[in-house]
Amino acid sequence: MSEFELDARRMLCPMPVIKTQNKAKELQTGDILNVICTDPGALSDIPAWARINGHEFVGHDQQDDELIITIKIG
Amino acid sequence: MAKQHKAVALISGGLDSMLAVRVLQEQGIEVEGINFYTGFCVEGHTHAIRNHDKDKQKRNNALWAAEQLGIKLHIVDVIEEYKDVLLNPKHGYGANMNPCLDCKIFMVSKAVQWVTENHKNGFDFIITGEVIGQRPMSQRKQTMPIVAHESGADDILLRPLCAKNLPATKPEIEGWVDREKLYNFSGRNRKPQMALAKAFGFSDYASPAGGCCFLTDKSYSDKLVDLWKGRGSRDYDMDDIMLLKVGRHLRPKPDYKLIVARDGGESKFLQGYRKQLPSIQVISHNGPLTLVDGSFDSDDYQTAAGIVARYGQGRDYDEVEATVTIPGQDVVTIKVKPLTSEQVREEWHV
Numbered sequence: 467m468s469e470f471e472l473d474a475r476r477m478l479c480p481m482p483v484i485k486t487q488n489k490a491k492e493l494q495t496g497d498i499l500n501v502i503c504t505d506p507g508a509l510s511d512i513p514a515w516a517r518i519n520g521h522e523f524v525g526h527d528q529q530d531d532e533l534i535i536t537i538k539i540g
Numbered sequence: 541m542a543k544q545h546k547a548v549a550l551i552s553g554g555l556d557s558m559l560a561v562r563v564l565q566e567q568g569i570e571v572e573g574i575n576f577y578t579g580f581c582v583e584g585h586t587h588a589i590r591n592h593d594k595d596k597q598k599r600n601n602a603l604w605a606a607e608q609l610g611i612k613l614h615i616v617d618v619i620e621e622y623k624d625v626l627l628n629p630k631h632g633y634g635a636n637m638n639p640c641l642d643c644k645i646f647m648v649s650k651a652v653q654w655v656t657e658n659h660k661n662g663f664d665f666i667i668t669g670e671v672i673g674q675r676p677m678s679q680r681k682q683t684m685p686i687v688a689h690e691s692g693a694d695d696i697l698l699r700p701l702c703a704k705n706l707p708a709t710k711p712e713i714e715g716w717v718d719r720e721k722l723y724n725f726s727g728r729n730r731k732p733q734m735a736l737a738k739a740f741g742f743s744d745y746a747s748p749a750g751g752c753c754f755l756t757d758k759s760y761s762d763k764l765v766d767l768w769k770g771r772g773s774r775d776y777d778m779d780d781i782m783l784l785k786v787g788r789h790l791r792p793k794p795d796y797k798l799i800v801a802r803d804g805g806e807s808k809f810l811q812g813y814r815k816q817l818p819s820i821q822v823i824s825h826n827g828p829l830t831l832v833d834g835s836f837d838s839d840d841y842q843t844a845a846g847i848v849a850r851y852g853q854g855r856d857y858d859e860v861e862a863t864v865t866i867p868g869q870d871v872v873t874i875k876v877k878p879l880t881s882e883q884v885r886e887e888w889h890v
Binding site: 476478479480481483484487504507510514515517519520531 | 782808812
C-alpha cells in the first residue's frame with residue numbers, strides 16, 4: 467500500500483474529479499490518494515465519485531483555503 | 541444462459557437522462573453512465589464563485605444523478621477535442637454560439653468509441669434521454685436520424701423516452717429490450733416526464749435539460765466572440781473558458797479587456813490568475829481585483845485604473861491610489877481619478 471498526492475488546486479469541478487479518476491486508474495487497491503483542492507464543490511463530488519465507483523472516502527482536512535480529500539482505492 | 545446486455549448512458553445530470561436509465565434498469569439492463577466535460581458545462585459550482593451563491597447546493601449533477609441511480613459514472617475530459625466542434629460546426633450554431641446538433645453527434649460518437657472499447661465487458665448499446673421535439677436544434681424528428689448516423693451509432697442508439705416514435709433499434713429488434721415498455725414522449729410539454737419521475741420516486745432532480753451549457757447563454761457567447769475578435773484568432777484554452785464565466789468584462793481598447801470582480805468571492809477566484817495576467821487593485825479604498833487580458837502598457841494605466849476605481853468604494857473621491865502588477869515586473873503604484881458612470885462608455889461593456 468502506498469500513499470500518493472494529487473494537486474487539483476485552482477481547478478473547478480468536475481476537473482478535480484476527472485484528475486482523481488484518471489490518477490486512480492494508475493493506483494492499486496488499498497493505495498491512499500490525497501487530493502488537494504481549492505474548489506469547495508470537490509468535497510461533495512470526490513466522495514460521491516468514490517462511492518459510486520467502489521472506492522472509500524476516508525476523510526478530509528481543511529487548511530486555510532485548501533481542502534485535502536483522502537480516498538482509499540477500492 | 542442468455543448473455544447479459546449492458547448499456548452506456550449519456551448522463552447530463554438532468555431528469556431525462558435519469559428517467560432513460562431507470563426505464564432500462566426496470567427491464568433488468570445493467571447501465572453505466574458517461575459524462576463529457578467540454579468546459580462549457582454549467583454546474584452549481586461554477587455559479588458558486590460569487591458571494592451570494594455561497595449557499596447554493598455544491599454538487600455535480602451528473603455524479604449526483606448516477607448515485608441516485610446506483611450506476612457507475614465515467615467523466616471524460618473532452619475540452620481539447622471539443623474545440624473543433626465549437627469552432628467548425630458542420631450543422632451551424634443555434635441562437636448563440638451553441639453548436640447543439642454537432643455537440644450531440646460528437647458526444648454520441650465518443651460513446652460509440654467507449655462501447656467499442658468496452659464491448660468485451662458486455663456493453664452493446666447506447667442510451668440517451670432525448671425526446672423528440674424537446675430541443676429546437678438537436679432533438680427534432682429530422683435530426684434524430686442524423687445524430688444516429690453521423691455519430692456512427694446507427695441502430696445501437698436507443699432513446700427510451702421516445703423510442704416508440706422512432707424506428708426500432710437493434711436492442712429492440714434483438715429482444716434485449718422490450719419495446720412495449722419504452723415510451724413515446726414528444727414535444728416540450730414535460731408533464732409526462734414529471735409523471736414518470738413521480739412513478740419512479742424521483743423527488744429531487746436538476747432543472748430540465750437546456751440550461752446545461754454556457755454556449756446557449758447570450759451574454760457568455762458575446763464574451764467568447766469578443767475574445768476571438770480581440771485576439772484576432774478563434775481559439776481558446778481552459779483558463780479563457782473559466783474567466784468568461786467570472787466578473788464584469790470591459791474592453792476600453794481593442795487591444796485589451798478588463799475582468800472586474802463583482803464581489804469578494806470573484807476577487808478571491810481571480811487572485812489565482814495574478815501570476816499569469818496583469819492585474820489592477822485600488823489600495824487606498826476597498827475595491828475589486830481586476831485582471832487585464834491582452835496587450836497592455838503604461839499608456840493604458842490611467843484609463844484602466846480609472847475604470848477599476850469606478851467599481852470600488854473610492855468612486856466618489858477626486859483621486860485614489862492603485863497598483864498595477866505585471867507578472868515578472870515590479871509593482872507600479874499610481875494615483876488616478878475614478879471615472880464617472882458616464883465616462884465608462886456603454887460600448888466598452890462586453
